[in-house]
Amino acid sequence: MLPTLTTLQRRKPHLYNPDWLCPQCNSSPETLDHLWTCFYILPEFSPLNTFKTLLLALRSNYLDKFLSASSLIPLPDSFAVEFTALRCWDCDPP
Known part of the structure:
Protein backbone atom coordinates (compact mmCIF):
# COMPACT_ATOMS: atom_id res chain seq x y z
CA MET A 1 0.00 0.00 0.00
CA ILE A 41 0.13 16.50 -10.31
CA LEU A 42 2.12 17.24 -13.44
CA PRO A 43 0.11 16.10 -16.46
CA GLU A 44 2.94 14.04 -17.92
CA PHE A 45 3.16 12.02 -14.69
CA SER A 46 -0.56 11.71 -14.06
CA PRO A 47 -1.71 8.07 -14.21
CA LEU A 48 -5.16 9.27 -15.32
CA ASN A 49 -3.73 11.20 -18.28
CA THR A 50 -1.54 8.24 -19.23
CA PHE A 51 -4.61 5.97 -19.08
CA LYS A 52 -6.63 8.37 -21.23
CA THR A 53 -3.86 8.62 -23.82
CA LEU A 54 -3.48 4.84 -24.07
CA LEU A 55 -7.22 4.21 -24.19
CA LEU A 56 -7.82 6.74 -26.95
CA ALA A 57 -4.85 5.36 -28.93
CA LEU A 58 -6.35 1.88 -28.60
CA ARG A 59 -9.72 3.17 -29.83
CA SER A 60 -8.10 4.83 -32.85
CA ASN A 61 -6.07 1.74 -33.64
CA TYR A 62 -9.11 -0.55 -33.48
CA LEU A 63 -11.20 1.83 -35.55
CA ASP A 64 -8.50 2.03 -38.22
CA LYS A 65 -8.23 -1.78 -38.31
CA PHE A 66 -11.99 -2.23 -38.59
CA LEU A 67 -12.35 0.36 -41.34
CA SER A 68 -9.39 -0.89 -43.38
CA ALA A 69 -10.24 -4.60 -43.11
CA SER A 70 -11.66 -6.20 -46.19
CA SER A 71 -14.59 -8.31 -45.15
CA LEU A 72 -17.43 -10.07 -46.90
CA ILE A 73 -19.96 -7.89 -45.09
CA PRO A 74 -19.22 -4.17 -45.40
CA LEU A 75 -19.58 -2.03 -42.29
CA PRO A 76 -22.44 0.49 -42.23
CA ASP A 77 -21.58 4.16 -42.71
CA SER A 78 -22.56 4.85 -39.11
CA PHE A 79 -20.05 2.33 -37.71
CA ALA A 80 -17.30 4.86 -36.86
CA VAL A 81 -19.70 7.19 -35.02
CA GLU A 82 -21.34 4.35 -33.10
CA PHE A 83 -17.98 2.74 -32.27
CA THR A 84 -16.50 5.93 -30.82
CA ALA A 85 -19.72 6.59 -28.87
CA LEU A 86 -19.43 3.33 -26.90
CA ARG A 87 -19.28 3.94 -23.14
CA CYS A 88 -16.13 1.80 -22.79
CA TRP A 89 -14.14 4.69 -24.30
CA ASP A 90 -15.33 7.15 -21.65
CA CYS A 91 -12.21 7.81 -19.59
CA ASP A 92 -13.33 10.73 -17.44
CA PRO A 93 -13.96 9.93 -13.77
CA PRO A 94 -17.47 10.55 -12.47
Missing part, protein backbone atom coordinates in the same frame (compact mmCIF):
# COMPACT_ATOMS: atom_id res chain seq x y z
CA LEU A 2 1.29 3.44 -0.91
CA PRO A 3 2.02 5.70 2.05
CA THR A 4 -0.60 8.28 1.15
CA LEU A 5 -1.40 10.87 3.77
CA THR A 6 -4.63 9.10 4.76
CA THR A 7 -2.70 5.85 5.28
CA LEU A 8 -0.12 7.62 7.42
CA GLN A 9 -2.90 9.34 9.39
CA ARG A 10 -4.44 5.94 10.13
CA ARG A 11 -1.14 4.34 11.09
CA LYS A 12 0.26 7.18 13.20
CA PRO A 13 -2.49 9.59 14.19
CA HIS A 14 -0.23 11.16 16.82
CA LEU A 15 2.16 12.34 14.05
CA TYR A 16 -0.22 13.13 11.18
CA ASN A 17 -3.11 15.46 11.91
CA PRO A 18 -6.36 13.94 10.55
CA ASP A 19 -7.44 17.38 9.30
CA TRP A 20 -4.55 17.65 6.85
CA LEU A 21 -5.42 17.49 3.16
CA CYS A 22 -3.45 16.70 0.02
CA PRO A 23 -0.20 18.70 0.20
CA GLN A 24 -0.41 19.45 -3.55
CA CYS A 25 -3.90 20.89 -3.92
CA ASN A 26 -5.01 21.27 -0.29
CA SER A 27 -8.60 20.60 -1.34
CA SER A 28 -9.29 16.95 -0.46
CA PRO A 29 -7.80 14.05 1.50
CA GLU A 30 -4.77 12.46 -0.12
CA THR A 31 -6.08 8.98 -0.87
CA LEU A 32 -4.95 6.56 -3.54
CA ASP A 33 -7.99 7.54 -5.64
CA HIS A 34 -7.14 11.22 -5.23
CA LEU A 35 -3.65 10.64 -6.66
CA TRP A 36 -5.35 9.71 -9.97
CA THR A 37 -7.33 12.92 -10.17
CA CYS A 38 -5.35 15.61 -8.32
CA PHE A 39 -5.10 18.54 -10.70
CA TYR A 40 -1.73 19.65 -9.29
